[in-house]
Amino acid sequence: MDNVTYKVFNECDVIGLDKTTGKTMFKHVVSADGQRMTVQVDLPDLAVDLLFVRVNGWYSGGSENPKLCHQTSTMYAYHSKVSGSIVSKGRKFELDPSPTSVRFRAYGGSTWGCYLPFGTPPIEYPWTWIWLVIPNADPAKEIGIAAGTIRYQQYPDFGVLGRDFYAAGAFVDIGQDHHWVSSARAFHKSPFETYLVGSVSPQDGYFSAAHVDQSDWRILKDDYGESLIPYTQTFTFRSQKLELIAQTRAKEGEIFRISFMRELNMYSDFRANGVDVHVLLRTRHANGTTDQVLYDGMISSPFSAVEYAYVDPYPTPASVIAAKRERVNFSN
Amino acid sequence: MSSRKGNAKAAEHKGSASAASARVKPQPSSSLFSCWSICKYIVVAATAAAAYQYFSLAADQPFVLKTTIDLQHNPPASAYRHRVNQYTVAENRTFIQWWNYAVVDAETKVHWTIAFGIMTLLYEPEKRIGSFSYIQRVGTEVQAELQSKCCLCILMNS
Numbered sequence: 001m002d003n004v005t006y007k008v009f010n011e012c013d014v015i016g017l018d019k020t021t022g023k024t025m026f027k028h029v030v031s032a033d034g035q036r037m038t039v040q041v042d043l044p045d046l047a048v049d050l051l052f053v054r055v056n057g058w059y060s061g062g063s064e065n066p067k068l069c070h071q072t073s074t075m076y077a078y079h080s081k082v083s084g085s086i087v088s089k090g091r092k093f094e095l096d097p098s099p100t101s102v103r104f105r106a107y108g109g110s111t112w113g114c115y116l117p118f119g120t121p122p123i124e125y126p127w128t129w130i131w132l133v134i135p136n137a138d139p140a141k142e143i144g145i146a147a148g149t150i151r152y153q154q155y156p157d158f159g160v161l162g163r164d165f166y167a168a169g170a171f172v173d174i175g176q177d178h179h180w181v182s183s184a185r186a187f188h189k190s191p192f193e194t195y196l197v198g199s200v201s202p203q204d205g206y207f208s209a210a211h212v213d214q215s216d217w218r219i220l221k222d223d224y225g226e227s228l229i230p231y232t233q234t235f236t237f238r239s240q241k242l243e244l245i246a247q248t249r250a251k252e253g254e255i256f257r258i259s260f261m262r263e264l265n266m267y268s269d270f271r272a273n274g275v276d277v278h279v280l281l282r283t284r285h286a287n288g289t290t291d292q293v294l295y296d297g298m299i300s301s302p303f304s305a306v307e308y309a310y311v312d313p314y315p316t317p318a319s320v321i322a323a324k325r326e327r328v329n330f331s332n
Numbered sequence: 333m334s335s336r337k338g339n340a341k342a343a344e345h346k347g348s349a350s351a352a353s354a355r356v357k358p359q360p361s362s363s364l365f366s367c368w369s370i371c372k373y374i375v376v377a378a379t380a381a382a383a384y385q386y387f388s389l390a391a392d393q394p395f396v397l398k399t400t401i402d403l404q405h406n407p408p409a410s411a412y413r414h415r416v417n418q419y420t421v422a423e424n425r426t427f428i429q430w431w432n433y434a435v436v437d438a439e440t441k442v443h444w445t446i447a448f449g450i451m452t453l454l455y456e457p458e459k460r461i462g463s464f465s466y467i468q469r470v471g472t473e474v475q476a477e478l479q480s481k482c483c484l485c486i487l488m489n490s
Contacts (some may be wrong), residue, residue, distance in 0.1 A: 011413040014450065016464060026464060028431070028448045032409035041432060041446060043478060046466055048446065050435065069419045069427065069454070074411040082435055087469050088476045093442065095435070103438050112415040112429035114454070131434060136412040157335035169403075178405050183396070199403075207399070208392050239388070253472030259448050259480070260430075273434065273443035273469060274473060302441045305434050316353035 008108055033076070035164070037108060040260060046220025048083035050095070052077045052108050052290025056144045056173040058180065071113035079144030079173060082106035085191040104134035105303045107146070116267055119164075122311035123228060128212045128268075130235050133303035134295065135246060140175035143281070143295065145244065147171065147210050147231050147235050148307075151188060161196060164188040168210035170237035172244055172281070174253060179203070181237045183210045201315065214308070216249070220270065222257055227312045228271050229255055242315055243290060245280040248272075248306040274302040414450065416457045424455040443469050 007015050016025040027042040034054075040046035059074040082104050083097035089108035095104045119125030129148035136142040155162030166188035173180045183198040198207030214230030235246045250272040258269040281295040386395050404411070416427050430449035436442070447465040468476040 008414070008450075011417070016449075025345075028464075030412065030431070032412055034406070034408050035408075036484050037412070041448070041464075043464055043466065045476070046478060048444075050433075054406065057406050059404040059411040061404060062411075063402060064415075064418065066386075066418055066420045067422070069425060071423050072415075074407060076407065076412045086435070086468075089437050093437070095437070105436055105438070107432070107434040110412055110429060111433045112427070114419075114421070114425040114427055116428070123439040132472075135438070171403075181402055182403065195394050195396040197398050197400055198394065199400045201403075202401065206390065207396065208394070238392070240393070251472065256467060256469070256474070258445070258467075260449055260451075260463050260465075269447075271445065273445060274436070274441060274471060302443070303436050303438065304442075305445075 001090060015259045033283045037080075039108065041219055045089045047087040048084075050082055050086070050106070051097075052080040052082050052100070052106055053065070055079040055081065055139075055142070056178070057109075057235060058146075058170070058171050060182075069114035070157070071115050071230070073109065073111040075107070075109040075146045075171065077106070077108040078131060078146040078171070079142075080108060100137075102137065102301075105135060105301075107131050107134045107305070109146075109295070115152070115156060117150045117152055117178045117309075118265070118275065118311060119151065122265075122314060124151070125153055125310060126309070127309040128214075128233060129305075129307040129309075130233070130248060130277075131303075131305040132246065132279065132299060134279070134299050134300065135301055135303065142172040142175060144170065145246065145279075147212075147237060147244070147246075149210075158186075160164045161186045161194075164190060168212070168237070170210060170235070170244060172237075172242065174281075179239065179242050181207055181210050181242075183207055185231045197299065200239040203241060208238040208240060209307050210237050218252075220255055220257070224257065224266070225313050227257070227268065230274045231255070238284070239251065241284055242259075243280070243282050243284055248304070250279075250306065251276070265311040266313065267309065268312045269307060271305060271309075275304055275306050277306075333469070415448075416452055416454065419454055421454055424453050427452050427454050427457075440471050445469075 047119040052078040056079040132145040155165035167184040169182040216232040254272040
Protein backbone atom coordinates (compact mmCIF):
# COMPACT_ATOMS: atom_id res chain seq x y z
CA MET A 1 0.00 0.00 0.00
CA ASP A 2 3.02 2.28 -0.30
CA ASN A 3 1.69 3.73 -3.51
CA VAL A 4 -1.61 4.83 -2.02
CA THR A 5 -2.67 8.38 -1.29
CA TYR A 6 -5.28 8.76 1.42
CA LYS A 7 -8.00 11.34 1.72
CA VAL A 8 -9.83 11.96 4.98
CA PHE A 9 -13.11 13.84 4.95
CA ASN A 10 -16.31 14.27 6.91
CA GLU A 11 -14.21 13.73 10.06
CA CYS A 12 -14.63 9.98 9.75
CA ASP A 13 -14.32 8.76 6.19
CA VAL A 14 -11.12 7.62 4.57
CA ILE A 15 -10.50 6.77 0.95
CA GLY A 16 -7.21 5.40 -0.35
CA LEU A 17 -6.37 6.14 -4.00
CA ASP A 18 -3.67 4.58 -6.13
CA LYS A 19 -1.12 7.32 -6.78
CA THR A 20 -0.66 6.47 -10.43
CA THR A 21 -4.05 5.21 -11.60
CA GLY A 22 -6.32 7.10 -9.18
CA LYS A 23 -8.20 3.88 -8.55
CA THR A 24 -9.85 3.47 -5.13
CA MET A 25 -7.73 1.00 -3.17
CA PHE A 26 -9.74 1.11 0.00
CA LYS A 27 -12.63 2.97 1.53
CA HIS A 28 -14.18 3.32 4.97
CA VAL A 29 -17.24 5.53 4.83
CA VAL A 30 -19.72 5.92 7.67
CA SER A 31 -22.85 7.98 8.07
CA ALA A 32 -25.16 7.92 11.05
CA ASP A 33 -28.24 9.70 12.23
CA GLY A 34 -28.37 8.49 15.81
CA GLN A 35 -30.39 5.32 15.26
CA ARG A 36 -29.26 4.17 11.84
CA MET A 37 -25.71 3.88 10.59
CA THR A 38 -24.42 2.92 7.19
CA VAL A 39 -20.95 1.45 6.88
CA GLN A 40 -19.22 0.98 3.56
CA VAL A 41 -15.85 -0.69 3.30
CA ASP A 42 -14.06 -1.44 0.05
CA LEU A 43 -10.82 -3.39 0.03
CA PRO A 44 -9.25 -5.81 -2.39
CA ASP A 45 -11.38 -8.95 -2.10
CA LEU A 46 -13.84 -7.29 0.29
CA ALA A 47 -16.90 -5.07 -0.19
CA VAL A 48 -19.10 -4.24 2.78
CA ASP A 49 -22.31 -2.26 2.51
CA LEU A 50 -24.25 -2.52 5.75
CA LEU A 51 -27.10 -0.72 7.46
CA PHE A 52 -27.00 -0.92 11.25
CA VAL A 53 -30.30 -0.24 13.01
CA ARG A 54 -29.34 0.41 16.59
CA VAL A 55 -31.20 -1.28 19.40
CA ASN A 56 -28.76 -0.07 22.03
CA GLY A 57 -25.53 1.85 22.21
CA TRP A 58 -23.63 4.07 24.62
CA TYR A 59 -20.94 6.68 24.89
CA SER A 60 -18.70 7.35 27.83
CA GLY A 61 -19.72 10.97 27.83
CA GLY A 62 -18.90 14.23 26.15
CA SER A 63 -16.51 15.36 28.86
CA GLU A 64 -13.24 14.72 27.03
CA ASN A 65 -10.63 17.25 28.04
CA PRO A 66 -8.97 18.63 24.88
CA LYS A 67 -5.72 19.10 26.79
CA LEU A 68 -5.45 15.57 28.14
CA CYS A 69 -6.53 13.18 25.34
CA HIS A 70 -7.75 10.39 27.61
CA GLN A 71 -8.76 7.06 26.21
CA THR A 72 -12.47 7.17 25.44
CA SER A 73 -14.93 4.84 23.75
CA THR A 74 -18.29 4.75 22.21
CA MET A 75 -19.87 1.36 21.81
CA TYR A 76 -22.02 3.32 19.45
CA ALA A 77 -24.21 0.48 18.23
CA TYR A 78 -23.16 -2.54 20.24
CA HIS A 79 -26.55 -4.14 19.86
CA SER A 80 -27.82 -3.68 16.33
CA LYS A 81 -29.94 -5.29 13.74
CA VAL A 82 -28.11 -5.34 10.45
CA SER A 83 -28.91 -5.71 6.79
CA GLY A 84 -27.05 -5.30 3.52
CA SER A 85 -24.33 -7.31 1.89
CA ILE A 86 -20.77 -8.50 2.30
CA VAL A 87 -18.82 -9.64 -0.74
CA SER A 88 -15.73 -11.54 0.31
CA LYS A 89 -13.34 -13.00 -2.25
CA GLY A 90 -16.11 -12.98 -4.84
CA ARG A 91 -18.67 -14.68 -2.60
CA LYS A 92 -21.70 -12.57 -1.77
CA PHE A 93 -23.54 -12.77 1.53
CA GLU A 94 -26.95 -11.11 1.70
CA LEU A 95 -28.09 -10.06 5.14
CA ASP A 96 -31.82 -10.26 5.73
CA PRO A 97 -33.47 -6.83 5.84
CA SER A 98 -36.52 -8.08 7.74
CA PRO A 99 -36.93 -5.95 10.87
CA THR A 100 -38.35 -8.89 12.84
CA SER A 101 -35.55 -11.29 11.97
CA VAL A 102 -33.39 -12.59 14.81
CA ARG A 103 -30.88 -14.07 12.39
CA PHE A 104 -28.45 -11.14 11.99
CA ARG A 105 -26.97 -8.96 14.71
CA ALA A 106 -24.00 -6.63 14.73
CA TYR A 107 -21.69 -4.55 16.87
CA GLY A 108 -20.23 -1.19 15.87
CA GLY A 109 -18.03 0.97 18.05
CA SER A 110 -14.98 3.20 18.18
CA THR A 111 -12.18 3.98 20.64
CA TRP A 112 -9.77 6.91 20.59
CA GLY A 113 -7.18 8.75 22.62
CA CYS A 114 -3.47 9.03 23.25
CA TYR A 115 -3.03 5.98 25.46
CA LEU A 116 -3.51 2.25 25.44
CA PRO A 117 -3.35 -0.04 28.44
CA PHE A 118 0.26 -0.85 29.23
CA GLY A 119 2.53 -1.98 32.07
CA THR A 120 5.28 -4.44 32.92
CA PRO A 121 4.79 -7.28 32.37
CA PRO A 122 2.35 -6.27 29.59
CA ILE A 123 0.26 -9.41 29.94
CA GLU A 124 -0.97 -8.15 33.32
CA TYR A 125 -2.11 -4.85 31.83
CA PRO A 126 -4.66 -5.91 29.23
CA TRP A 127 -7.75 -4.64 27.57
CA THR A 128 -10.64 -7.08 27.95
CA TRP A 129 -14.00 -6.95 26.22
CA ILE A 130 -17.09 -9.04 25.75
CA TRP A 131 -20.06 -8.67 23.44
CA LEU A 132 -23.25 -10.67 23.74
CA VAL A 133 -26.69 -10.56 22.19
CA ILE A 134 -29.42 -12.95 23.23
CA PRO A 135 -32.17 -12.35 20.67
CA ASN A 136 -35.84 -12.89 21.34
CA ALA A 137 -38.91 -12.69 19.14
CA ASP A 138 -40.32 -10.41 21.83
CA PRO A 139 -38.16 -7.24 21.65
CA ALA A 140 -38.91 -6.53 25.32
CA LYS A 141 -36.99 -9.69 26.27
CA GLU A 142 -34.04 -9.30 23.93
CA ILE A 143 -30.77 -8.94 25.84
CA GLY A 144 -27.74 -6.96 24.71
CA ILE A 145 -24.50 -6.83 26.68
CA ALA A 146 -21.15 -5.12 26.21
CA ALA A 147 -18.49 -4.95 28.89
CA GLY A 148 -14.78 -4.58 29.38
CA THR A 149 -11.81 -3.49 31.47
CA ILE A 150 -8.50 -1.69 31.03
CA ARG A 151 -5.45 -1.53 33.26
CA TYR A 152 -2.46 0.83 33.24
CA GLN A 153 0.64 0.60 35.34
CA GLN A 154 0.72 4.38 35.35
CA TYR A 155 -2.07 6.31 33.72
CA PRO A 156 -0.62 9.59 32.46
CA ASP A 157 -2.18 12.80 33.78
CA PHE A 158 -3.61 11.18 36.93
CA GLY A 159 -0.49 11.56 39.09
CA VAL A 160 -0.21 9.19 42.01
CA LEU A 161 -3.84 8.13 41.53
CA GLY A 162 -2.92 6.80 38.11
CA ARG A 163 -0.77 4.09 39.66
CA ASP A 164 -2.07 0.64 38.70
CA PHE A 165 -5.18 2.27 37.34
CA TYR A 166 -7.99 -0.16 36.55
CA ALA A 167 -11.25 0.82 34.91
CA ALA A 168 -14.26 -1.33 34.11
CA GLY A 169 -17.65 -0.89 32.52
CA ALA A 170 -20.64 -3.05 31.67
CA PHE A 171 -23.80 -2.27 29.78
CA VAL A 172 -26.78 -4.57 30.02
CA ASP A 173 -30.01 -3.94 28.16
CA ILE A 174 -33.11 -6.07 28.58
CA GLY A 175 -35.44 -4.71 25.97
CA GLN A 176 -35.65 -1.02 26.74
CA ASP A 177 -34.56 -1.53 30.35
CA HIS A 178 -31.04 -0.13 30.46
CA HIS A 179 -28.45 -0.84 33.13
CA TRP A 180 -24.81 0.08 33.45
CA VAL A 181 -22.04 -0.30 35.94
CA SER A 182 -18.74 1.52 35.64
CA SER A 183 -15.82 2.04 37.96
CA ALA A 184 -12.21 3.18 38.15
CA ARG A 185 -9.73 2.42 40.88
CA ALA A 186 -6.10 3.05 41.72
CA PHE A 187 -3.46 0.77 43.27
CA HIS A 188 -5.20 -2.27 41.80
CA LYS A 189 -4.11 -5.61 43.30
CA SER A 190 -2.43 -3.86 46.23
CA PRO A 191 -3.43 -3.35 49.88
CA PHE A 192 -4.06 0.31 49.03
CA GLU A 193 -6.63 -0.38 46.32
CA THR A 194 -8.93 2.63 46.14
CA TYR A 195 -12.18 3.10 44.26
CA LEU A 196 -12.00 6.51 42.66
CA VAL A 197 -15.30 6.33 40.82
CA GLY A 198 -18.17 3.88 40.93
CA SER A 199 -21.35 4.68 39.07
CA VAL A 200 -24.49 2.92 37.96
CA SER A 201 -27.59 3.80 36.01
CA PRO A 202 -30.21 5.65 38.05
CA GLN A 203 -32.43 2.62 38.70
CA ASP A 204 -29.53 0.44 39.84
CA GLY A 205 -28.99 1.82 43.30
CA TYR A 206 -25.30 1.66 44.04
CA PHE A 207 -22.19 0.27 42.40
CA SER A 208 -21.06 -3.02 43.90
CA ALA A 209 -18.45 -4.80 41.76
CA ALA A 210 -16.80 -4.83 38.34
CA HIS A 211 -13.93 -7.13 37.45
CA VAL A 212 -12.77 -9.77 34.98
CA ASP A 213 -10.86 -12.91 35.93
CA GLN A 214 -8.78 -15.03 33.59
CA SER A 215 -7.84 -18.71 33.68
CA ASP A 216 -6.97 -21.64 31.41
CA TRP A 217 -3.87 -19.94 30.03
CA ARG A 218 -2.50 -21.53 26.88
CA ILE A 219 0.08 -20.78 24.24
CA LEU A 220 -1.27 -19.49 20.94
CA LYS A 221 1.01 -19.87 17.92
CA ASP A 222 0.58 -17.76 14.81
CA ASP A 223 2.63 -15.89 12.22
CA TYR A 224 3.88 -13.43 14.85
CA GLY A 225 5.17 -16.02 17.29
CA GLU A 226 3.91 -17.53 20.52
CA SER A 227 1.66 -15.72 22.96
CA LEU A 228 0.14 -16.63 26.29
CA ILE A 229 -3.64 -16.20 26.22
CA PRO A 230 -6.47 -16.92 28.67
CA TYR A 231 -9.01 -19.25 27.07
CA THR A 232 -11.49 -18.67 29.91
CA GLN A 233 -12.58 -15.24 31.12
CA THR A 234 -15.22 -14.51 33.73
CA PHE A 235 -16.83 -11.08 33.62
CA THR A 236 -18.52 -10.06 36.89
CA PHE A 237 -20.53 -6.85 37.16
CA ARG A 238 -22.87 -6.03 39.97
CA SER A 239 -25.07 -3.15 41.00
CA GLN A 240 -27.49 -3.07 43.91
CA LYS A 241 -30.28 -4.27 41.61
CA LEU A 242 -28.62 -6.43 38.96
CA GLU A 243 -25.87 -9.02 38.70
CA LEU A 244 -24.16 -10.27 35.54
CA ILE A 245 -21.67 -13.13 35.52
CA ALA A 246 -20.59 -14.18 32.03
CA GLN A 247 -18.00 -16.91 31.64
CA THR A 248 -16.52 -17.29 28.16
CA ARG A 249 -14.69 -20.43 27.09
CA ALA A 250 -12.82 -20.35 23.81
CA LYS A 251 -11.92 -23.57 22.10
CA GLU A 252 -8.58 -24.40 20.52
CA GLY A 253 -8.27 -22.55 17.22
CA GLU A 254 -11.04 -20.04 17.92
CA ILE A 255 -8.77 -17.22 19.08
CA PHE A 256 -7.15 -15.07 16.42
CA ARG A 257 -4.97 -11.98 16.54
CA ILE A 258 -5.56 -8.52 15.15
CA SER A 259 -2.31 -6.59 15.54
CA PHE A 260 -1.27 -3.01 15.13
CA MET A 261 1.87 -1.07 15.86
CA ARG A 262 1.72 1.37 18.73
CA GLU A 263 4.88 3.49 18.81
CA LEU A 264 7.62 0.94 19.51
CA ASN A 265 5.23 -1.83 20.58
CA MET A 266 3.01 -4.25 18.78
CA TYR A 267 -0.43 -4.24 20.32
CA SER A 268 -2.17 -7.57 19.82
CA ASP A 269 -5.91 -7.94 20.05
CA PHE A 270 -6.61 -11.62 20.72
CA ARG A 271 -10.21 -12.28 19.93
CA ALA A 272 -12.69 -15.09 19.50
CA ASN A 273 -16.15 -14.89 18.00
CA GLY A 274 -19.09 -17.17 18.63
CA VAL A 275 -17.48 -18.58 21.76
CA ASP A 276 -19.35 -20.61 24.34
CA VAL A 277 -20.66 -18.27 27.03
CA HIS A 278 -22.46 -19.16 30.22
CA VAL A 279 -24.56 -16.22 31.32
CA LEU A 280 -26.06 -15.67 34.75
CA LEU A 281 -28.19 -12.55 34.85
CA ARG A 282 -30.35 -11.90 37.87
CA THR A 283 -31.92 -9.13 39.86
CA ARG A 284 -30.90 -8.44 43.45
CA HIS A 285 -32.54 -7.15 46.61
CA ALA A 286 -31.26 -4.16 48.53
CA ASN A 287 -29.83 -6.48 51.18
CA GLY A 288 -27.60 -8.14 48.60
CA THR A 289 -29.56 -11.36 48.17
CA THR A 290 -30.46 -12.41 44.66
CA ASP A 291 -33.97 -12.50 43.35
CA GLN A 292 -35.32 -13.22 39.88
CA VAL A 293 -33.12 -15.12 37.44
CA LEU A 294 -33.41 -13.43 34.05
CA TYR A 295 -31.05 -15.80 32.25
CA ASP A 296 -29.01 -18.75 33.44
CA GLY A 297 -27.35 -21.01 30.91
CA MET A 298 -25.22 -21.21 27.80
CA ILE A 299 -26.35 -18.59 25.33
CA SER A 300 -28.39 -20.11 22.59
CA SER A 301 -27.15 -17.82 19.84
CA PRO A 302 -23.70 -17.35 18.28
CA PHE A 303 -23.83 -13.58 18.92
CA SER A 304 -20.78 -13.41 21.12
CA ALA A 305 -17.23 -12.11 20.99
CA VAL A 306 -14.49 -11.92 23.60
CA GLU A 307 -11.13 -10.22 23.67
CA TYR A 308 -7.86 -10.10 25.61
CA ALA A 309 -5.56 -7.46 24.13
CA TYR A 310 -2.08 -6.51 25.26
CA VAL A 311 1.38 -5.67 24.00
CA ASP A 312 2.68 -8.97 22.75
CA PRO A 313 5.18 -9.99 21.71
CA TYR A 314 7.13 -7.69 23.98
CA PRO A 315 9.38 -5.48 21.86
CA THR A 316 11.67 -7.78 20.00
CA PRO A 317 14.32 -6.81 17.51
CA ALA A 318 11.91 -7.68 14.70
CA SER A 319 9.10 -5.51 16.01
CA VAL A 320 11.47 -2.66 16.84
CA ILE A 321 12.80 -2.84 13.32
CA ALA A 322 9.26 -2.74 11.96
CA ALA A 323 8.42 0.20 14.22
CA LYS A 324 11.53 2.06 13.17
CA ARG A 325 10.66 1.44 9.55
CA GLU A 326 7.22 2.79 10.27
CA ARG A 327 8.67 5.92 11.86
CA VAL A 328 10.96 6.46 8.94
CA ASN A 329 7.97 6.22 6.65
CA PHE A 330 5.96 8.41 8.97
CA SER A 331 8.39 11.28 8.65
CA ASN A 332 8.35 11.18 4.86
CA MET B 333 29.56 62.57 72.21
CA SER B 334 27.57 62.91 69.10
CA SER B 335 28.99 59.70 68.05
CA ARG B 336 28.01 58.14 71.34
CA LYS B 337 24.61 59.76 70.99
CA GLY B 338 24.40 58.45 67.50
CA ASN B 339 25.37 55.02 68.67
CA ALA B 340 22.84 55.25 71.44
CA LYS B 341 20.22 56.34 68.95
CA ALA B 342 21.26 53.58 66.64
CA ALA B 343 21.10 51.13 69.49
CA GLU B 344 17.75 52.56 70.48
CA HIS B 345 16.61 52.31 66.89
CA LYS B 346 18.01 48.83 66.65
CA GLY B 347 16.34 48.02 69.90
CA SER B 348 13.03 49.40 68.70
CA ALA B 349 13.46 47.60 65.39
CA SER B 350 14.25 44.46 67.21
CA ALA B 351 11.28 45.03 69.47
CA ALA B 352 9.13 45.68 66.45
CA SER B 353 10.46 42.61 64.78
CA ALA B 354 9.78 40.72 67.97
CA ARG B 355 6.24 42.01 67.83
CA VAL B 356 5.95 41.11 64.15
CA LYS B 357 7.44 37.66 64.48
CA PRO B 358 4.39 35.97 65.99
CA GLN B 359 2.26 37.11 63.08
CA PRO B 360 2.96 34.20 60.70
CA SER B 361 2.15 31.63 63.32
CA SER B 362 -0.79 33.77 64.32
CA SER B 363 -2.06 33.75 60.73
CA LEU B 364 -1.37 30.05 60.54
CA PHE B 365 -3.24 29.71 63.76
CA SER B 366 -6.17 31.68 62.39
CA CYS B 367 -6.10 29.55 59.17
CA TRP B 368 -6.09 26.40 61.24
CA SER B 369 -8.90 27.73 63.37
CA ILE B 370 -11.02 27.74 60.19
CA CYS B 371 -9.43 24.81 58.38
CA LYS B 372 -9.86 22.43 61.27
CA TYR B 373 -13.62 22.68 60.87
CA ILE B 374 -13.28 21.84 57.21
CA VAL B 375 -11.03 18.88 58.02
CA VAL B 376 -13.39 17.70 60.73
CA ALA B 377 -16.40 18.12 58.42
CA ALA B 378 -14.71 16.25 55.56
CA THR B 379 -13.62 13.46 57.89
CA ALA B 380 -17.07 13.24 59.39
CA ALA B 381 -18.68 13.14 55.93
CA ALA B 382 -16.30 10.40 54.80
CA ALA B 383 -16.83 8.45 58.02
CA TYR B 384 -20.60 8.82 57.68
CA GLN B 385 -20.42 7.58 54.07
CA TYR B 386 -18.18 4.69 55.07
CA PHE B 387 -20.39 3.52 57.91
CA SER B 388 -23.54 3.97 55.79
CA LEU B 389 -22.32 1.50 53.17
CA ALA B 390 -24.23 -1.69 52.55
CA ALA B 391 -22.44 -4.98 53.09
CA ASP B 392 -21.40 -5.37 49.44
CA GLN B 393 -20.95 -1.69 48.64
CA PRO B 394 -17.34 -0.51 48.32
CA PHE B 395 -16.23 2.91 49.43
CA VAL B 396 -15.82 5.17 46.41
CA LEU B 397 -14.42 8.68 46.37
CA LYS B 398 -16.80 9.91 43.71
CA THR B 399 -20.09 8.70 42.31
CA THR B 400 -20.95 9.89 38.84
CA ILE B 401 -23.42 9.10 36.13
CA ASP B 402 -21.75 10.38 33.00
CA LEU B 403 -22.64 7.76 30.42
CA GLN B 404 -24.91 8.43 27.52
CA HIS B 405 -27.36 5.89 26.18
CA ASN B 406 -27.88 5.83 22.41
CA PRO B 407 -25.61 8.83 21.73
CA PRO B 408 -25.83 11.17 18.73
CA ALA B 409 -23.90 10.50 15.53
CA SER B 410 -21.23 13.02 16.56
CA ALA B 411 -19.98 10.51 19.13
CA TYR B 412 -18.74 8.34 16.29
CA ARG B 413 -16.61 10.85 14.40
CA HIS B 414 -12.85 10.97 13.96
CA ARG B 415 -11.62 12.80 17.06
CA VAL B 416 -8.04 13.89 16.41
CA ASN B 417 -8.91 17.52 15.74
CA GLN B 418 -10.57 18.11 19.11
CA TYR B 419 -7.36 17.78 21.14
CA THR B 420 -4.94 20.58 21.97
CA VAL B 421 -2.44 18.87 24.27
CA ALA B 422 0.73 20.80 24.96
CA GLU B 423 3.21 18.18 23.86
CA ASN B 424 2.91 16.02 20.82
CA ARG B 425 1.51 12.57 21.40
CA THR B 426 0.54 9.66 19.25
CA PHE B 427 -3.18 9.65 18.74
CA ILE B 428 -4.99 6.48 17.79
CA GLN B 429 -8.57 5.77 16.89
CA TRP B 430 -10.11 2.62 15.57
CA TRP B 431 -13.52 1.42 14.53
CA ASN B 432 -14.54 -2.12 15.25
CA TYR B 433 -17.39 -4.08 13.67
CA ALA B 434 -18.67 -7.57 14.36
CA VAL B 435 -21.44 -9.04 12.22
CA VAL B 436 -22.97 -12.46 12.80
CA ASP B 437 -25.31 -14.68 10.83
CA ALA B 438 -26.92 -16.97 13.41
CA GLU B 439 -28.17 -19.43 10.80
CA THR B 440 -24.89 -20.12 9.02
CA LYS B 441 -22.82 -19.12 12.08
CA VAL B 442 -20.58 -16.96 9.88
CA HIS B 443 -18.79 -14.20 11.80
CA TRP B 444 -17.24 -11.16 10.23
CA THR B 445 -14.77 -9.00 12.16
CA ILE B 446 -13.72 -5.71 10.59
CA ALA B 447 -11.35 -3.29 12.29
CA PHE B 448 -10.03 -0.05 10.87
CA GLY B 449 -7.53 2.11 12.72
CA ILE B 450 -5.87 5.47 12.16
CA MET B 451 -2.78 6.56 14.02
CA THR B 452 -1.40 10.08 13.85
CA LEU B 453 0.59 12.68 15.74
CA LEU B 454 -1.57 15.35 17.32
CA TYR B 455 0.58 18.12 15.86
CA GLU B 456 0.61 16.58 12.44
CA PRO B 457 -2.83 15.12 11.85
CA GLU B 458 -2.29 15.44 8.13
CA LYS B 459 0.18 12.57 8.34
CA ARG B 460 -1.72 9.43 9.15
CA ILE B 461 -0.95 5.76 9.41
CA GLY B 462 -3.88 3.44 8.92
CA SER B 463 -4.58 -0.24 8.95
CA PHE B 464 -7.45 -2.51 8.07
CA SER B 465 -8.10 -5.93 9.50
CA TYR B 466 -10.78 -8.27 8.29
CA ILE B 467 -11.51 -11.85 9.11
CA GLN B 468 -14.41 -14.12 8.21
CA ARG B 469 -14.77 -17.25 10.26
CA VAL B 470 -17.03 -20.08 11.30
CA GLY B 471 -15.78 -21.32 14.64
CA THR B 472 -12.18 -22.34 14.10
CA GLU B 473 -12.42 -22.24 10.32
CA VAL B 474 -10.97 -19.16 8.66
CA GLN B 475 -12.92 -18.48 5.47
CA ALA B 476 -11.29 -15.21 4.46
CA GLU B 477 -8.68 -12.97 6.00
CA LEU B 478 -7.03 -9.67 5.31
CA GLN B 479 -4.64 -7.72 7.47
CA SER B 480 -2.92 -4.65 6.15
CA LYS B 481 -0.01 -3.98 8.46
CA CYS B 482 0.19 -0.38 9.44
CA CYS B 483 3.93 -0.15 8.92
CA LEU B 484 3.25 -0.46 5.20
CA CYS B 485 0.69 2.32 5.07
CA ILE B 486 1.53 5.96 4.79
CA LEU B 487 -1.59 8.06 4.89
CA MET B 488 -1.26 11.55 3.60
CA ASN B 489 -4.25 13.79 3.90
CA SER B 490 -4.68 15.96 0.87
